[in-house]
Amino acid sequence: MEDYLKGLNESQFEAVTTLQGPLMVLAGAGSGKTRVLTMRIAHLITNGVDPFNILALTFTNKAAKEMKERIAKVVGQSNARSLWMGTFHSVFARILRSEGHYLGYPSNFTIYDQQDALNVIRKVIKDMNIDADLYKPKKVQSRISTYKNNLITVKAYFNNPELLEADEKANMKFIGQIYQKYVEQCFKNGAMDFDDLLLKTNELLTRFPEVLAKYQDRFRYILVDEYQDTNHSQYLIVKALASKFENICVVGDDAQSIYSFRGANIYNILNFKKDYPDAFTVSLEQNYRSTQNIVNAANAVIAKNLQQFKKNVFSENEEGEKIKVYRSLSDADEANFVAGNIWETRNREQRKYSDFAILYRTNSQTRAFEDALRRKNIPYKVYGGLSFYQRKEVKDLIAYLRLLVNENDSEALMRIINYPTRGIGETTQNKLIVFADSHNVAVSKVLESLPMYAPQLGFNNGVLNKLNDFWSMIKAFQVLLKTETAYSVAMEVAKRSGLIKFLKDDQTPEGISRVENVQELMNSMQGFIEEQMQLEDGDPSLPNFLENIALSADTQNKDNEEEMVSLMTIHLSKGLEFPVVHLVGLEENLFPSFMSSTTREDLEEERRLFYVALTRAEKQAFFSYAISRFQWGKITDAEPSRFLSEIDDEFIEFVNPAIEKRFINNAGITSNIFDEHPSEMKSFKRVEKKTIEKEGSKPIAEPRKLKPVATAKIINPSGASSQDIEVGDKVRHDRFGIGEVTFLDGTDPQNIKAKVVFMHEGEKNLILKYAKLTKI
DNA sequence: AACAACATTAATGTT
DNA sequence: TAATGTTGTT
Numbered sequence: 082m083e084d085y086l087k088g089l090n091e092s093q094f095e096a097v098t099t100l101q102g103p104l105m106v107l108a109g110a111g112s113g114k115t116r117v118l119t120m121r122i123a124h125l126i127t128n129g130v131d132p133f134n135i136l137a138l139t140f141t142n143k144a145a146k147e148m149k150e151r152i153a154k155v156v157g158q159s160n161a162r163s164l165w166m167g168t169f170h171s172v173f174a175r176i177l178r179s180e181g182h183y184l185g186y187p188s189n190f191t192i193y194d195q196q197d198a199l200n201v202i203r204k205v206i207k208d209m210n211i212d213a214d215l216y217k218p219k220k221v222q223s224r225i226s227t228y229k230n231n232l233i234t235v236k237a238y239f240n241n242p243e244l245l246e247a248d249e250k251a252n253m254k255f256i257g258q259i260y261q262k263y264v265e266q267c268f269k270n271g272a273m274d275f276d277d278l279l280l281k282t283n284e285l286l287t288r289f290p291e292v293l294a295k296y297q298d299r300f301r302y303i304l305v306d307e308y309q310d311t312n313h314s315q316y317l318i319v320k321a322l323a324s325k326f327e328n329i330c331v332v333g334d335d336a337q338s339i340y341s342f343r344g345a346n347i348y349n350i351l352n353f354k355k356d357y358p359d360a361f362t363v364s365l366e367q368n369y370r371s372t373q374n375i376v377n378a379a380n381a382v383i384a385k386n387l388q389q390f391k392k393n394v395f396s397e398n399e400e401g402e403k404i405k406v407y408r409s410l411s412d413a414d415e416a417n418f419v420a421g422n423i424w425e426t427r428n429r430e431q432r433k434y435s436d437f438a439i440l441y442r443t444n445s446q447t448r449a450f451e452d453a454l455r456r457k458n459i460p461y462k463v464y465g466g467l468s469f470y471q472r473k474e475v476k477d478l479i480a481y482l483r484l485l486v487n488e489n490d491s492e493a494l495m496r497i498i499n500y501p502t503r504g505i506g507e508t509t510q511n512k513l514i515v516f517a518d519s520h521n522v523a524v525s526k527v528l529e530s531l532p533m534y535a536p537q538l539g540f541n542n543g544v545l546n547k548l549n550d551f552w553s554m555i556k557a558f559q560v561l562l563k564t565e566t567a568y569s570v571a572m573e574v575a576k577r578s579g580l581i582k583f584l585k586d587d588q589t590p591e592g593i594s595r596v597e598n599v600q601e602l603m604n605s606m607q608g609f610i611e612e613q614m615q616l617e618d619g620d621p622s623l624p625n626f627l628e629n630i631a632l633s634a635d636t637q638n639k640d641n642e643e644e645m646v647s648l649m650t651i652h653l654s655k656g657l658e659f660p661v662v663h664l665v666g667l668e669e670n671l672f673p674s675f676m677s678s679t680t681r682e683d684l685e686e687e688r689r690l691f692y693v694a695l696t697r698a699e700k701q702a703f704f705s706y707a708i709s710r711f712q713w714g715k716i717t718d719a720e721p722s723r724f725l726s727e728i729d730d731e732f733i734e735f736v737n738p739a740i741e742k743r744f745i746n747n748a749g750i751t752s753n754i755f756d757e758h759p760s761e762m763k764s765f766k767r768v769e770k771k772t773i774e775k776e777g778s779k780p781i782a783e784p785r786k787l788k789p790v791a792t793a794k795i796i797n798p799s800g801a802s803s804q805d806i807e808v809g810d811k812v813r814h815d816r817f818g819i820g821e822v823t824f825l826d827g828t829d830p831q832n833i834k835a836k837v838v839f840m841h842e843g844e845k846n847l848i849l850k851y852a853k854l855t856k857i
Numbered sequence: 858a859a860c861a862a863c864a865t866t867a868a869t870g871t872t
Numbered sequence: 873t874a875a876t877g878t879t880g881t882t
Contacts (some may be wrong), residue, residue, distance in 0.1 A: 142872085195872090340871075504858085862881095
């Protein structure tokens with residue numbers, strides 16, 4: 082037996098060695114899925130399959146890269162290299178580059194990311210002169226995305242009475258026209274958005290049988306990772322390609338389908354057996370990652386979902402500790418607890434900071450944790466968020482580079498035609514666009530033949546010269562591109578366009594960081610080029626670099642070496658594991674998200690998300706929630722997430738820091754359910770809310786007990802005036818009006834909370850720093 | 858054209 | 873609140 086097959090359990094072995102025909106591998110969390118996938122590919126190659134004939138589709142670029150490395154270790158570099166492995170988007174972008182001419186696309190088409198696409202949509206809506214309040218660009222964009230993912234082209238849309246009617250009813254009757262104009266604009270620009278990469282691939286394979294045959298023949302063995310998160314468009318591509326040999330292996334876990342907002346269709350995996358009646362199914366049910374307690378708790382929650390395969394995920398690891406649940410007063414409080422707990426646990430158990438992760442539902446929760454960690458001098462790293470390549474200054478430079486590669490990209494052109502400012506103003510720009518539109522040519526074509534168009538454009542000589550200068554500059558860059566490396570061209574662009582100088586003129590900290598970001602872009606480019614040069618079939622060209630950054634959001638590599646706590650959204654954490662996980666913000670309307678509380682499907686997805694989060698933990702998990710949270714610019718009350726009540730008591734334990742108990746008692750809230758009757762937790766949701774509201778709005782009987790923990794200074798953000806505030810003071814608030822301070826809490830002057838009973842608005846928890854109270 | 862003041866919106870998740 | 877877009881002023 083081959084070495085790599087040793088140590089596989091029975092079902093893993095089956096999944097790895099069943100090479101022919103359709104196969105579905107249901108891989109529970111932590112069941113060694115990646116190992117199975119890599120070993121399976123290695124096994125294919127060892128058994129004489131040419132790597133050239135294998136297509137492996139992953140969910141992220143990172144996953145592809147890691148897997149490739151692992152495969153290379155088994156079958157050698159050269160074998161691994163000729164594999165086709167990558168995300169749907171990157172693999173089919175590559176195919177479209179060589180086959181796009183069938184559809185009228187140039188091979189150098191630009192890939193628009195979400196933001197680029199949104200900008201185009203904004204302009205389309207503006208040009209149509211329709212009510213921008215009704216047609217929110219983001220909403221329109223997600224509509225269009227849904228259509229594309231379901232292969233509803235513009236034509237199909239207008240031929241579909243149901244859709245037309247639905248949009249009319251939704252007061253969105255212009256959607257179709259916006260869709261049409263958007264598609265036309267992208268095509269004119271020689272650009273595809275993310276959804277196009279899949280949609281156009283489908284079009285290519287459907288309309289041109291010879292192309293389909295070519296790739297069917299090429300991809301004799303197809304593997305799809307994270308199959309539960311594929312959308313309809315992806316499903317059809319896979320189906321078409323696999324229909325000849327039917328050597329299709331899909332791997333996934335229906336319990337971890339968390340991307341329906343992006344069009345993922347869980348029925349792709351649930352119905353796999355219908356698509357391939359002969360399919361063989363293997364379930365990987367043993368979890369090697371987590372303690373029994375964690376696995377059981379996760380199972381308890383996911384069991385509430387109706388739509389799923391029956392599985393029995395189990396662990397034979399140690400039983401492990403119960404999951405500790407912390408209740409806190411505010412988001413800041415929660416963050417302080419988590420930071421403190423990480424510090425203590427690290428010391429107590431001799432752990433590294435990199436053993437810890439803080440997982441949250443929304444990116445906006447990051448800030449509080451960053452603050453708390455920084456105060457305690459705990460090193461941390463935030464993953465995701467605004468990616469480096471989304472920053473304005475970086476996008477500006479990239480726009481130049483894009484324009485060099487694809488002149489037709491009018492988006493890029495207009496972005497930089499007057500940036501840095503070179504006297505080509507709004508009026509001139511508008512005239513250019515209108516003219517180009519009405520003559521049905523790209524803006525670049527107008528600039529290209531400026532002398533010819535000049536009489537009709539009616540620009541004065543000054544403007545003409547400026548336009549000429551700009552375009553000659555771009556042309557000069559293009560010439561450079563033929564002889565120089567991408568890096569030196571970019572350097573030249575940055576300097577000669579005046580971009581660097583423009584940025585350097587701004588000596589504020591933000592300005593300086595912008596210059597650094599541009600430098601960083603250059604560095605990453607240099608790194609990319611070096612990496613590509615080392616590859617036998619590498620491609621260090623500028624177009625390839627641009628494609629790479631367009632399709633990779635996961636640019637931040639997880640530095641395992643670094644001693645840092647990881648902060649990320651649950652979505653981002655999929656596929657990762659950490660010894661200790663803090664799952665935070667477990668509140669109704671946050672997790673589950675307020676957007677998801679309406680339909681059962683949405684709620685089930687939130688539950689799967691919870692399942693994913695909890696199963697990231699190897700040894701210990703901590704839950705936390707706050708009873709009030711600062712969001713949308715004000716403090717809102719919150720109640721614990723329903724998911725907490727879905728876990729049996731035997732797996733969790735409620736703990737609260739002493740200081741908080743004091744607060745609760747002092748405040749006259751008789752909510753001691755956490756301390757004295759843990760067995761009543763099942764009903765705490767209803768009980769607690771009522772208790773707080775009822776007790777909180779009562780006039781406080783014994784004001785003396787409410788002696789302030791601290792006398793706080795009102796910290797006015799402007800710093801202009803600050804005054805002392807104490808319990809009993811009458812205060813005025815911008816929005817809530819006049820009220821009386823009934824309680825103060827907190828020792829850190831930056832973070833003092835006040836309970837104020839307002840005359841009309843009732844009781845509010847306020848953080849002094851933000852509340853801008855005036856003493857009266 | 859550049860800047861400042863003002864107004865609005867946002868914050869489920871991402872290839 | 874913070875980030876972004878819009879309008880107004882010079």
